[in-house]
Amino acid sequence: MTARRIFGIETEYGITCAPPAGRGAAVEAAGADAADGEGAPRVITADDAARYLFRKVVQWGRSSNVFLRNGARLYLDVGSHPEYATAECDDVHQLVVNDRAGESILDEMTEDANELLAEEGVPGTIHLFKNNVDSFGNSFGCHENYLVRRRRDFQAMGDALVPFFITRQILTGAGHIRPRAAGGASYAFSQRADQMWDAMSSATTRSRPIINTRDEPHADADLYRRMHVIVGDSSVAETTTMLKVGMTDLLLAMLEDGVRLRDLAMAEPMRAIREISHDMTATVPVELSSGRRMSALQMQEEFLTRVTGYLDSTGQTAELTEIQRRVLELWERGLRALREQDPSLVETELDWAIKGRLLERYRARHTLALDDPRVARLSLAYHDISARWGLATTLAARGLMARITTDEEVREAIVTPPPSTRARLRGEFVAAAQERRRDITVDWVHLKINDAAQRTVVLKDPFSPTDERVDKLLAALQA
Ligand code: ATP
Ligand code: MG
Numbered sequence: 001m002t003a004r005r006i007f008g009i010e011t012e013y014g015i016t017c018a019p020p021a022g023r024g025a026a027v028e029a030a031g032a033d034a035a036d037g038e039g040a041p042r043v044i045t046a047d048d049a050a051r052y053l054f055r056k057v058v059q060w061g062r063s064s065n066v067f068l069r070n071g072a073r074l075y076l077d078v079g080s081h082p083e084y085a086t087a088e089c090d091d092v093h094q095l096v097v098n099d100r101a102g103e104s105i106l107d108e109m110t111e112d113a114n115e116l117l118a119e120e121g122v123p124g125t126i127h128l129f130k131n132n133v134d135s136f137g138n139s140f141g142c143h144e145n146y147l148v149r150r151r152r153d154f155q156a157m158g159d160a161l162v163p164f165f166i167t168r169q170i171l172t173g174a175g176h177i178r179p180r181a182a183g184g185a186s187y188a189f190s191q192r193a194d195q196m197w198d199a200m201s202s203a204t205t206r207s208r209p210i211i212n213t214r215d216e217p218h219a220d221a222d223l224y225r226r227m228h229v230i231v232g233d234s235s236v237a238e239t240t241t242m243l244k245v246g247m248t249d250l251l252l253a254m255l256e257d258g259v260r261l262r263d264l265a266m267a268e269p270m271r272a273i274r275e276i277s278h279d280m281t282a283t284v285p286v287e288l289s290s291g292r293r294m295s296a297l298q299m300q301e302e303f304l305t306r307v308t309g310y311l312d313s314t315g316q317t318a319e320l321t322e323i324q325r326r327v328l329e330l331w332e333r334g335l336r337a338l339r340e341q342d343p344s345l346v347e348t349e350l351d352w353a354i355k356g357r358l359l360e361r362y363r364a365r366h367t368l369a370l371d372d373p374r375v376a377r378l379s380l381a382y383h384d385i386s387a388r389w390g391l392a393t394t395l396a397a398r399g400l401m402a403r404i405t406t407d408e409e410v411r412e413a414i415v416t417p418p419p420s421t422r423a424r425l426r427g428e429f430v431a432a433a434q435e436r437r438r439d440i441t442v443d444w445v446h447l448k449i450n451d452a453a454q455r456t457v458v459l460k461d462p463f464s465p466t467d468e469r470v471d472k473l474l475a476a477l478q479a
């Protein structure tokens with residue numbers, strides 16, 4: 001095993017309320033990949049839909065920004081997308097489970113909200129999408145968080161990561177129909193690539209960087225930093241999430257050990273990210289700062305070679321966990337699929353390939369162009385998180401989408417925090433407060449009882465699932 005690390009994923013969901021005509025119209029209204037922004041008329045606005053979605057949460061939490069008993073944060077900003085941030089995990093499998101638990105929680109909230117709509121006679125159905133762009137061109141994100149040890153060269157580490165993130169999309173992109181591409185509609189690797197404007201910056205909204213450098217570690221600032229990655233597509237397939245986070249974790253282990261990758265810096269990163277997304281062969285070269293030209297495929301092969309070389313030379317290969325081995329195997333196979341132009345090698349595991357196959361088969365069956373609205377609808381249904389309307393459940397049941405979690409694990413993670421990190425303390429605190437109907441305030445590092453004494457505990461170590469001060473706080477809550 002490489003050094004233990006804390007991970008978390010934040011997902012912003014697309015939301016829409018579709019007219020009663022049914023699912024077809026639903027997707028048109030949201031139209032992530034739709035050819036235009038018109039679609040079917042909206043019944044209630046997305047803002048109103050979000051308010052229905054959060055009504056119950058606001059009733060019990062008295063806020064639309066709450067921490068749950070599984071340690072996660074559920075959040076609705078004014079005029080924005082519902083967001084779920086997983087609790088701190090210390091293992092990739094655990095993180096995938098917790099991310100799925102978030103989807104289940106939001107799916108259940110959607111079902112409740114749709115019942116409310118029906119009760120109140122409001123026509124339409126709310127849909128939530130795990131994707132990154134709506135038909136109006138608004139982009140919303142999926143942030144990955146990686147705890148790293150604080151060192152003086154955070155910037156150098158970020159510089160090394162930028163070309164990795166720019167090329168990672170050929171494996172972990174969600175697949176995206178670009179309806180107005182030059183020369184007609186085309187299929188691209190990533191939904192997010194066209195929306196990124198900066199390599200590194202401390203602002204998220206204005207410049208939308210690949211890495212957000214705002215120094216907010218949610219942990220002991222003397223020891224740690226949080227690598228806050230904004231660039232990734234939201235992943236539908238569990239194996240894509242697994243690869244996305246797992247490969248980044250292994251590369252970070254190497255970088256934290258002082259290995260540098262200066263020779264892979266790109267001459268024009270923001271141009272490269274778009275070109276690479278649009279080139280489904282992954283072989284068109286982009287220019288490096290050194291003047292050398294390399295394709296995304298070659299670069300990812302280089303990253304993989306250096307990571308496996310590093311693990312071998314440091315004697316860590318034999319100690320890799322099962323999930324880390326799966327990550328390396330899928331990383332290698334994904335690159336082979338691209339090199340051999342044979343997506344069938346990963347067609348149940350990587351979103352762009354799973355979705356690509358789905359769309360291709362549908363188009364062939366009905367002789368449809370890529371920019372046909374029916375294709376856009378199918379593409380969007382791939383991202384619908386509903387167990388009822390979304391395609392993921394069906395695809396998984398038919399063996400067309402791999403899974404690494406069990407339903408039981410996911411159900412458990414809806415109500416139970418990861419047992420091995422700080423999240424456990426938060427989860428127990430929230431659960432105790434809910435049971436005793438006590439007023440508390442919680443964030444990633446603070447637990448506070450809102451009474452006369454205002455007792456507060458600061459949890460600066462995200463690795464620690466136990467704390468005597470919290471035991472006392474729990475006793476005070478239960479008194
Ligand atoms: P914003 O939504 O404005 O980007 P943010 O990134 O600070 O804010 P959240 O949306 O609350 O915050 O999500 C934080 C994520 O980081 C969660 O998924 C959480 O599990 C994870 N996290 C918390 N502490 C750490 C840490 N010390 N290192 C890495 N990840 C962490
Ligand atoms: Mg967030």
Ligand code: MG
Binds near residue numbers: 143228
């Ligand atoms: Mg964030």
